[in-house]
Amino acid sequence: MIEIKSIYKSFDENDVLKDVSSVFEAGKTNLIIGQSGSGKTVLLKTIVGLHEVDQGEVIYDSRSFTKMHGKERKDLRKEMGMLFQGSALFDSKTVEENVRFPLDMFSDMNMSDRIDRANFCLERVHLENANHLYPAEISGGMQKRVAIARAIALNPKYLFCDEPNSGLDPRTSIVIDELIQEITKEYNMTTIVNTHDMNSVMGIGEKVVFIANGEKCWEGTNGEILKSDNERLNDFIFASKFLKQLRAGS
Amino acid sequence: MAFLYQTGRYFLFLKRVFGRPVKHRIFFKQIIDEIDDLGVGSLGIVVIISFFIGAVITLQTAYNIELPIIPKYTVGVAARDTILLEFSSTIVSLILAGKVGSHIASEIGTMRVTEQIDALDVMGINSAGYLVLPKVVAMIFINPFLVMISMGIGIGGGWVAGASTGVVPSPEYIYGIQYAFIPFYVVYSLIKSVVFGFLIATISGYWGYYTSGGSLEVGRSSTKAVVVSSIQILLFNLILTQLLLA
Ligand SMILES: Nc1ncnc2c1ncn2[C@@H]1O[C@H](COP(=O)(O)OP(=O)(O)OP(=O)(O)O)[C@@H](O)[C@H]1O
Ligand SMILES: [Mg+2]
Numbered sequence: 001m002i003e004i005k006s007i008y009k010s011f012d013e014n015d016v017l018k019d020v021s022s023v024f025e026a027g028k029t030n031l032i033i034g035q036s037g038s039g040k041t042v043l044l045k046t047i048v049g050l051h052e053v054d055q056g057e058v059i060y061d062s063r064s065f066t067k068m069h070g071k072e073r074k075d076l077r078k079e080m081g082m083l084f085q086g087s088a089l090f091d092s093k094t095v096e097e098n099v100r101f102p103l104d105m106f107s108d109m110n111m112s113d114r115i116d117r118a119n120f121c122l123e124r125v126h127l128e129n130a131n132h133l134y135p136a137e138i139s140g141g142m143q144k145r146v147a148i149a150r151a152i153a154l155n156p157k158y159l160f161c162d163e164p165n166s167g168l169d170p171r172t173s174i175v176i177d178e179l180i181q182e183i184t185k186e187y188n189m190t191t192i193v194n195t196h197d198m199n200s201v202m203g204i205g206e207k208v209v210f211i212a213n214g215e216k217c218w219e220g221t222n223g224e225i226l227k228s229d230n231e232r233l234n235d236f237i238f239a240s241k242f243l244k245q246l247r248a249g250s
Numbered sequence: 251m252a253f254l255y256q257t258g259r260y261f262l263f264l265k266r267v268f269g270r271p272v273k274h275r276i277f278f279k280q281i282i283d284e285i286d287d288l289g290v291g292s293l294g295i296v297v298i299i300s301f302f303i304g305a306v307i308t309l310q311t312a313y314n315i316e317l318p319i320i321p322k323y324t325v326g327v328a329a330r331d332t333i334l335l336e337f338s339s340t341i342v343s344l345i346l347a348g349k350v351g352s353h354i355a356s357e358i359g360t361m362r363v364t365e366q367i368d369a370l371d372v373m374g375i376n377s378a379g380y381l382v383l384p385k386v387v388a389m390i391f392i393n394p395f396l397v398m399i400s401m402g403i404g405i406g407g408g409w410v411a412g413a414s415t416g417v418v419p420s421p422e423y424i425y426g427i428q429y430a431f432i433p434f435y436v437v438y439s440l441i442k443s444v445v446f447g448f449l450i451a452t453i454s455g456y457w458g459y460y461t462s463g464g465s466l467e468v469g470r471s472s473t474k475a476v477v478v479s480s481i482q483i484l485l486f487n488l489i490l491t492q493l494l495l496a
Contacts, residue, residue: 077374
């Protein structure tokens with residue numbers, strides 16, 4: 001479980017996050033949704049400590065990440081896996097080396113065990129026979145899957161995904177979404193996913209936090225989202241005229 | 251103001267580069283890779299440039315002292331000292347600042363804008379140290395070798411040019427390059443090359459590491475890296491010369 005308490009974050013004069021609080025439970029896919037530029041990436045990066053909070057606190061299973069220093073943080077980091085908006089694979093390394101990388105850096109396993117573990121993770125994301133290709137040689141969807149495999153290599157307790165399906169076709173998006181949800185259930189991870197894709201929201205949004213302009217405007221489940229009368233949320237979900245008419249008609 | 255800010259941030263960056271290293275086995279492999287990439291990869295350009303500049307230095311010196319009372323072997327002496335003192339260490343390092351510096355800055359800058367550095371940080375890896383330290387060690391180690399090779403090839407180039415044109419006959423050139431030889435000149439050049447190697451790797455690493463934005467900014471960082479490391483090389487050339495030769 002991850003709890004964020006009243007987080008504030010600004011860059012120079014730009015107040016990006018304003019008083020955001022929420023609780024993300026284990027074994028669930030927690031979604032953060034919002035328009036482009038609303039502060040989703042900044043929020044996720046603040047939670048994992050790539051940005052420091054200006055005010056507020058981030059708590060991992062009753063351990064305050066905000067109050068930790070050097071070594072403690074480094075240890076907690078080994079329990080985190082993250083999937084970045086652009087995959088962020090190391091482009092000088094092959095697929096297998098990318099997945100093996102966290103193991104090479106942190107585990108005491110010998111080489112053949114590390115390769116086995118990497119292969120296991122790659123199979124888990126349904127990606128076989130790509131081990132010796134470089135990131136530039138595989139498709140965007142495959143890159144995302146490699147990035148997921150790398151994120152789960154060390155068996156993390158916390159998984160963070162920044163727009164796992166941006167730039168993917170709807171069918172592949174759903175495959176990725178379902179994969180993230182399956183893994184979350186299987187290992188009882190606390191998973192936080194940034195998205196602005198309504199298919200994801202309806203598909204895997206067990207908990208949804210809606211951010212607009214850096215503030216939390218609404219939270220609930222995907223079941224509740226369509227019935228909400230929050231105006232900003234509705235503007236976001238029913239963005240097209242067509243959907244608005246559909247909603248008015250029903 | 252901007253200058254003070256950059257300088258302060260540069261020293262904080264250095265502190266991170268030299269802090270908390272990764273596993274020795276991985277670090278060692280990285281150094282070997284960087285020596286291959288940065289050092290061996292620069293051998294070609296160093297050889298070509300040294301040969302031609304050595305040849306030109308010899309011919310120019312010869313044409314400039316065409317007085318019968320000055321013996322021909324002095325051309326060898328002058329060419330040797332120019333190459334040992336200044337050309338091989340400073341000019342070769344300036345050329346490497348262009349080649350290696352832009353390479354380092356764009357490699358690390360690209361990693362920054364594609365969030366690869368964030369990925370390292372999230373894993374709890376000291377990204378500055380992991381990415382830059384092996385390059386620093388490789389450059390400090392390999393630059394003196396490149397400079398020594400350049401000295402040899404440069405003096406050889408002078409010999410080929412002098413002898414083949416007949417401007418400085420071979421025996422006189424060979425006598426000249428041995429005449430009144432001061433070994434400390436070589437030591438002085440090697441010390442400079444170590445410092446220049448350090449400057450190239452850390453300054454370029456710095457500009458790459460603090461890139462923000464997209465591919466346009468990566469290009470800018472890489473230009474910045476070349477300009478700033480060249481200027482620092484010239485500045486430290488002056489300082490070291492005053493310290494070591496005065
Ligand atoms: N490192 C930074 N320095 C300064 N400002 C930043 C930085 N990162 C983000 N911002 C600003 O924070 C705001 C929110 O950006 P963020 O990347 O979180 O949006 P987002 O919701 O993830 O959008 P998208 O869906 O397009 O990814 C933007 O106005 C952006 O300019
Ligand atoms: Mg984003």
